[in-house]
Amino acid sequence: EVQLVESGGGLVQPGGSLRLSCAASGFTFSDYWMNWVRQAPGKGLEWVANIKKDGSEKYYVDSVKGRFTISRDDAQNSVYLQMNTLRVEDTAVYYCARDRVSSGWSMIFDYWGQGILVTVSS
Amino acid sequence: DIQMTQSPSALSASVGDRVAITCQASQDISNCLNWYQQKPGKAPRLLIYDASTLETGVPSRLSGSGSGTDFTLTISSLQPEDIATYFCQQYDSLPLTFGGGTKVEIK
Numbered sequence: 001e002v003q004l005v006e007s008g009g010g011l012v013q014p015g016g017s018l019r020l021s022c023a024a025s026g027f028t029f030s031d032y033w034m035n036w037v038r039q040a041p042g043k044g045l046e047w048v049a050n051i052k053k054d055g056s057e058k059y060y061v062d063s064v065k066g067r068f069t070i071s072r073d074d075a076q077n078s079v080y081l082q083m084n085t086l087r088v089e090d091t092a093v094y095y096c097a098r099d100r101v102s103s104g105w106s107m108i109f110d111y112w113g114q115g116i117l118v119t120v121s122s
Numbered sequence: 123d124i125q126m127t128q129s130p131s132a133l134s135a136s137v138g139d140r141v142a143i144t145c146q147a148s149q150d151i152s153n154c155l156n157w158y159q160q161k162p163g164k165a166p167r168l169l170i171y172d173a174s175t176l177e178t179g180v181p182s183r184l185s186g187s188g189s190g191t192d193f194t195l196t197i198s199s200l201q202p203e204d205i206a207t208y209f210c211q212q213y214d215s216l217p218l219t220f221g222g223g224t225k226v227e228i229k
Contacts, residue, residue, distance in 0.1 A: 037166075044209065044220055044221070044222045044223045045158075045166065045209055045211070045220040045223075046220065047211075047217055047218040047219065047220070059216050059217075060217075061217045062217065095165055095166075100168070100171065106171075106213070107154075107213035107218055108156050108168065108171045108172075108213065109156075109158075109166070109168060109211075110168050110177070112165035112166055112167075113165065114164075114165055115165055
């Protein structure tokens, strides 16, 4: 059974940093692109970043470029999101999501974690 | 960036009704369109990809259609378990973008 479990969320002050983790199981993690998607309270979904299966390519939404860094550790079956210089508008539930196609890039999210709340507030 | 506009933002229908949700892209995205369902407090669930392909395990009363800029998610006979918010998502180009969502309620 495919499982994605996020951790590392919490309350942080504006300008602070946080590192999210997503632990994967039930599939060959190293074969898949992985994504982070967020949802502000009561709002819609926003794709944040993704990373290629070998980590050689990474893409970000403009609003987080230069502040967030996505990475992965295939030995640990985990993907991470390092978030620096956090802003109030980064407050959201953050989901990690798997790309649907192994050994390819479909940009279709077939499995999602349960989400982790990040609150940026003074 | 490609803007995705969903309508309506909310709807109320009776059990057994046919329900249609539309999604319009700001430019031609071919068939690069997915639909997700999200229930309160839960993660989104993939329903349909490539505009019209049903994901495994999704009930056949759901269907997707469209290409280019105009897309539709149809529920042929609304059931109580379909109460949720539905989002479209384009993957024609980065950044990947979602529609604003359509909340479906039972009348």
